[in-house]
Amino acid sequence: MYLHGTMTINEAGHLEIGGVDTVDLAKKYDTPLFVYDTALIKERARAFKQAFEAEGVSYQVAYASKAFSCIAMYQLAASLDLSIDVVSGGELYTALKAGVEPGKIHFHGNNKSHGELEMAIKAGIGCIVADNFYELELLEELAANMEQTVSVLLRLTPGVEAHTHEFIATGQEDSKFGFDIASGQADKAAQIAERSKFIDLLGVHSHIGSQIFETEGFVLAIEKVFNQLQAWQEEFDFVPRVLNFGGGFGIRYVEGDKPLEPETYIREIVKETKKHADRLGLAIPEIWIEPGRSLVGDAATTLYTIGSTKDIPNVRRYLSVDGGMSDNLRPALYDAKYEGLLANRAHDKAEETFSVAGKCCESGDMLVWDMPLPEVQHGDVLAMFCTGAYGYSMANNYNRIPRPAVVFAEDGADQLVIQRESYEDLTKLDLAYQANVKETSDV
Numbered sequence: 075m076y077l078h079g080t081m082t083i084n085e086a087g088h089l090e091i092g093g094v095d096t097v098d099l100a101k102k103y104d105t106p107l108f109v110y111d112t113a114l115i116k117e118r119a120r121a122f123k124q125a126f127e128a129e130g131v132s133y134q135v136a137y138a139s140k141a142f143s144c145i146a147m148y149q150l151a152a153s154l155d156l157s158i159d160v161v162s163g164g165e166l167y168t169a170l171k172a173g174v175e176p177g178k179i180h181f182h183g184n185n186k187s188h189g190e191l192e193m194a195i196k197a198g199i200g201c202i203v204a205d206n207f208y209e210l211e212l213l214e215e216l217a218a219n220m221e222q223t224v225s226v227l228l229r230l231t232p233g234v235e236a237h238t239h240e241f242i243a244t245g246q247e248d249s250k251f252g253f254d255i256a257s258g259q260a261d262k263a264a265q266i267a268e269r270s271k272f273i274d275l276l277g278v279h280s281h282i283g284s285q286i287f288e289t290e291g292f293v294l295a296i297e298k299v300f301n302q303l304q305a306w307q308e309e310f311d312f313v314p315r316v317l318n319f320g321g322g323f324g325i326r327y328v329e330g331d332k333p334l335e336p337e338t339y340i341r342e343i344v345k346e347t348k349k350h351a352d353r354l355g356l357a358i359p360e361i362w363i364e365p366g367r368s369l370v371g372d373a374a375t376t377l378y379t380i381g382s383t384k385d386i387p388n389v390r391r392y393l394s395v396d397g398g399m400s401d402n403l404r405p406a407l408y409d410a411k412y413e414g415l416l417a418n419r420a421h422d423k424a425e426e427t428f429s430v431a432g433k434c435c436e437s438g439d440m441l442v443w444d445m446p447l448p449e450v451q452h453g454d455v456l457a458m459f460c461t462g463a464y465g466y467s468m469a470n471n472y473n474r475i476p477r478p479a480v481v482f483a484e485d486g487a488d489q490l491v492i493q494r495e496s497y498e499d500l501t502k503l504d505l506a507y508q509a510n511v512k513e514t515s516d517v
């Protein structure tokens with residue numbers, strides 16, 4: 075049984091998170107419910123920051139907010155002195171609304187629109203991570219019109235294949251993200267940025283993928299980035315002030331997953347950066363990272379109520395929960411694996427195996443194919459672990475299922491940070507059908 079963070083089992087045999095009984099939470103807020111162990115998020119943020127401090131280098135740890143974005147999460151991240159990485163106007167808007175200092179926001183994305191870039195420049199955000207030539211054109215035009223200088227990192231595609239699911243690997247040459255180093259795109263982008271009066275090229279960015287359990291990929295990417303920097307040093311005396319090596323640090327979802335400690339990733343990244351900077355005679359630039367999953371992934375647990383069950387003799391025992399691919403797309407999208415337990419009978423021995431089905435009208439809506447559990451009853455509360463990253467943030471309204479509520483739990487207290495969507499919310503953007511639309515539009 076993988077109890078982690080502040081999880082314990084209380085005298086009633088109930089799972090507790092942050093000192094709060096999850097069965098009580100399920101009653102109070104209904105299910106499905108995301109419960110975040112905020113003490114664990116704080117511990118992870120501290121571990122990344124302390125690892126940099128131990129190395130004595132300048133750094134920024136930017137929370138990759140695509141992993142879980144909401145006002146309270148941005149406020150929590152800001153209180154931990156994290157910078158924020160956003161990838162859309164919506165994330166940027168939410169971060170600003172949460173009161174994040176604009177200078178601490180970095181803007182990513184492979185197709186930022188004119189409107190999004192304008193919004194970012196107007197807000198005075200800290201840095202735009204330019205991804206492609208069209209974006210450089212837009213930036214140049216916008217910054218010139220607004221007579222403002224924009225700080226930019228160029229996103230480089232280092233040609234490194236991280237050992238992870240192919241849909242979440244991003245550093246390989248054949249990727250929609252970034253300027254490819256091997257084909258000379260990165261070189262051309264640097265020339266454009268250097269020539270521009272309005273672009274202040276701070277440095278470069280690379281991100282090799284997500285859910286990575288080793289440091290080799292980072293080591294290789296750093297080497298490729300520095301080879302590129304060496305060329306720019308020779309061509310136009312370029313001195314990077316910032317190097318951003320992205321996120322991707324893995325977490326344990328299931329037995330057998332073996333993530334490294336934050337300090338191991340950071341020690342290696344700093345060591346390689348120092349080595350190559352020395353080789354080129356450069357001062358060590360500020361090092362930035364962008365963890366998403368490793369800050370929030372194992373901090374959340376989803377509580378579901380078990381409804382119908384179906385036994386097919388000698389084949390499989392299904393149990394259905396009141397959520398599914400509408401609140402966790404990862405099993406359907408990446409064949410992601412999860413563990414869990416019965417929150418209301420956490421001490422009961424897991425002697426049976428169940429297949430946990432979601433409630434969407436889709437055979438592929440299976441959350442876990444083989445979960446060891448005790449004999450289940452309707453109304454039991456199933457706790458599924460490690461759903462904090464890319465769970466709520468990829469939640470959707472397939473089958474018009476309202477998105478769950480989210481609570482933070484710490485020190486025996488819980489707070490609602492995202493309300494459960496209501497049926498009314500689901501229809502609030504809908505407009506009535508007009509039978510006589512032609513007549514109306516002709517007037």
Ligand SMILES: Cc1ncc(COP(=O)(O)O)c(C=O)c1O
Pocket residue numbers: 138141159182244281283284285320321322323364365366367368463
């Ligand atoms: C550019 C960039 N930075 C950071 C992240 C965060 O990754 P993770 O959640 O794996 O740390 C991602 C997602 O893969 C990304 O694309």
Ligand SMILES: N[C@@H](CCCC[NH3+])C(=O)O
Pocket residue numbers: 140242244284285404463464
């Ligand atoms: N959504 C993915 C990760 C994508 C990372 C963003 N580039 C996941 O759940 O694992």
